[in-house]
Amino acid sequence: MPLGEDALHRFGQPYAVTHRADIHGAFLRACQSSSLVSLENGRHVKSYEDHGGHVDVVLGDGERAEGRALLGCDGMWSTIRARVVGDGKPRVSGHIAYRAVLKRADVPDDLWRPDVVLWAGPRTHFVHYPLRRGELYNLVAVFHSDHYEEGWNAEGSKELLWQHFAAQRPEVLRLLERIETWRMWVLCDREPVKVWTKGRVVLLGDAAHPMLQYLAQGACMATEDAVVLAECVAREPNDLPKAFLAYQNARYLRTARVQIMARVYGEFYHARGPTAELRDQMLAARSKEDAQNSIAWLYDGP
Ligand SMILES: Cc1cc2nc3c(=O)[nH]c(=O)nc-3n(C[C@H](O)[C@H](O)[C@H](O)COP(=O)(O)OP(=O)(O)OC[C@H]3O[C@@H](n4cnc5c(N)ncnc54)[C@H](O)[C@@H]3O)c2cc1C
Structure with a gap:
């Protein structure tokens, strides 16, 4: 769009x-x-x-x-x-979000895009976009999982993420690889x-x-x-x-x-x-x- x-x-x-x-x-x-x-x-x-x-x-x-x-x-x-x-x-959706922020210098030039980008995959998606006039790059990876932890903002296990994203496109994997620490949210909503x-x-x-x-x-x-x-x-x-x-x-x-x-x-x-x-x-x-x-x-x- x-x-x-x-x-x-x-x-x-x-x-x-x-x-x-x-x-x-x-x-x-x-x-x-x-x-x-x-x-x-x-x-x-x-x-x-x-x-x-x-x-x-x-x-x-x-x-x-x-x-x-x-x-x-x-x-x-x-x-x-x-x-x-x-x-x-609240209703636990069965979807989990991992979030992280990279500095501009840590994003390879060929992967940097001044847009909101969403990579859709089977039972996963990955979003990135620049923040603060392009000084930061926001990354959000979402996948389906039964893993459940009440509350929010816990540290997310990298192994769990890779289990779900291993078959993704190389552009997605190259960005995921650059993150040391992910914050994790178990996504909920209500009727x-x-x-x-x-x-x-x-x-x-x-x-x-x-x-x-x-x-x-x-x-x-x-x-x-x-x-x-x-x-x-x-x-x-x-x-x-x-x-x-x-x-x-x-x-x-x-x-x-x-x-x-x-x-x-x-x-x-x-x-x-x-x-x-x-x-x-x-x-x-x-x-x-x-x-x-x-x-x-x-x-x-x-
Ligand atoms: C992974 C993820 C990505 C998101 N991305 C977006 C996005 O791109 N755009 C967007 O618009 N929204 C996004 N959201 C949603 C957004 O974060 C929430 O909708 C928003 O924070 C709701 O604001 P709120 O003030 O209603 O509640 P909250 O931000 O949850 O604030 C509630 C506050 O109340 C306090 N509180 C709770 N209980 C008590 C109590 N008993 N006594 C005193 N204080 C209490 C809490 O400590 C907290 O500070 C996202 C959410 C998630 C999980």
């Missing part, structure tokens, strides 16, 4: 990829420079009580904090969701749900709609949530339960579509045999416009 000027022209916004720490840093600096935000690290929320007019949270050390409302943006394994939705643990709020408590981001990463949209959807939530609260500053319902209703179908389509794209990338041949035929027959139209439901915005 052509990006660059083509994407800007078609969607009105540039297509961009960003280092996780860079976007996090931008949000952090914005919070630090606002007199309305107080940041407290290492505070574990154990439970909450909604008293109608205000919400109390109970922290890990037994301390309590009071506020007008509670936004549960506590991720895939959300404690707050357990009370608002109560649908148990979409329609109810994200109860009284003065509301969910946002992965707590509301955890998704597989195949459309690279989890953090994007969390950010859109925040914008829409802020708009809804600005419209109903004196009725937060109403504002939260308006936000939920504005967001749940769009994010449900991304949750569902992320699974479909995962199957598409990892296809084998005749399914893979059909995929390749379909993609080869697409024009630039077809490619853009196929993703317009997402990139045209909420």
Whole structure:
């Protein structure tokens, strides 16, 4: 799919990829420079009580904090969701992601590409793209496996990776060989749900709609949530339960579509045999416009 000027022209916004720490840093600096935000690290929320007019949270050390409302943006394994939705643990997809970042100097010149590149293989795929104006090269390798470790960001075994990628193309293997240490994620998601709020408590981001990463949209959807939530609260500053319902209703179908389509794209990338041949035929027959139209439901915005 052509990006660059083509994407800007078609969607009105540039297509961009960003280092996780860079976007996090931008949000952090914005919070630090606002007199309305107080940041407290290492505070574990154990439970909450909604008293109608205000919400109390109970922290890990037994301390309590009071506020007008509670936004549960506590991720895939959300404690707050357990009370608002109560649908148990996330679904383990059986797919594992390994991630690493190389310095530009460590990427052979003939393998360096200023694009987002995805190598699709049977039950695997491999993605790379430059970050920070080309100073870094981000690598993500995904494969099917029953291996399971709860949580995230563990160190990934190289042997396990090679078992799945050994038959891949030489370009992929040459890049994989350059990585000393991989971080590993066991990928999970959930079925979409329609109810994200109860009284003065509301969910946002992965707590509301955890998704597989195949459309690279989890953090994007969390950010859109925040914008829409802020708009809804600005419209109903004196009725937060109403504002939260308006936000939920504005967001749940769009994010449900991304949750569902992320699974479909995962199957598409990892296809084998005749399914893979059909995929390749379909993609080869697409024009630039077809490619853009196929993703317009997402990139045209909420
Ligand atoms: C391999 C992989 C690749 C990805 N690639 C992309 C991508 O390219 N583009 C994209 O947009 N998204 C991507 N994502 C998804 C993205 O990382 C998530 O969707 C995003 O981080 C969700 O943000 P969040 O703030 O909702 O949750 P999180 O980032 O999970 O943050 C939740 C926070 O809550 C804290 N917390 C949890 N429980 C408690 C508690 N009880 N008390 C206090 N604090 C608590 C956690 O410590 C954490 O800091 C990817 C994810 C994975 C796994």
